[in-house]
Amino acid sequence: MKFFIDTANLAMIEEANALGVLDGVTTNPSLMAKEGISGKEDILNHYLSICEIVDGDVSAEVLGVTYEEMITEGEELAALNPQIVVKVPVTKDGIRAIRYFSEKGIKTNCTLVFSAGQALLAAKAGATYVSPFLGRLDDVSTDGLHLIEEIRTIYDNYGYETQILAASVRHSMHIINCAKLGADVVTCPLQPILSLLKHPLTDSGLEQFIKDSEKMKH
Ligand code: G3P
16 A cells, blocks of 8 residues: 655655655645645746655645646646656546646646545546545544445556545544545554554653663663
């Protein structure tokens, strides 16, 4: 399973990359705005900075909502660097745009996916990735993990190559359950990834080993 970091914060991307287990980055307009990025030049330069840090796919979301806007923006983003994946919302225009990009060999990430039907259309349009938002489904008392399971079944039934990129992942159990269900990728902030390391028996065991190591030094 691939690990992507879901942030536009360069320091966090560097920290995650230094762990040695990072496979890529996802961003969205909210995450970019949070970093104070504004204006076309600033946006494009920021994506270039992210591509310099990581060796993997970097999702850059289109801001336009019409087919024409998505095509213009997406082509510009894709031309920046081969690592760029054009992130497109799962709307009627978005699905058309994904088909267009797919035929041109431009990688896409179909985002804001909350149902199996949307994921099916994304795969049929040729999306490279599909992003079901599992945490946001949990937020409205709907089982986000069940959606991952449904999409996995549908894609396996027909051999769709679209990768399931579990997004809106909030904690370490989301990551573990996504791995059990066969998601291809999880994207989340750094903290849930670091939480995978946590175990009190590791802490107490290490404490004891350190104490005993001291004894051996004398
Ligand atoms: O990038 C999309 C998704 O991962 C956002 O997550 O936590 O804002 O629901 P969240």
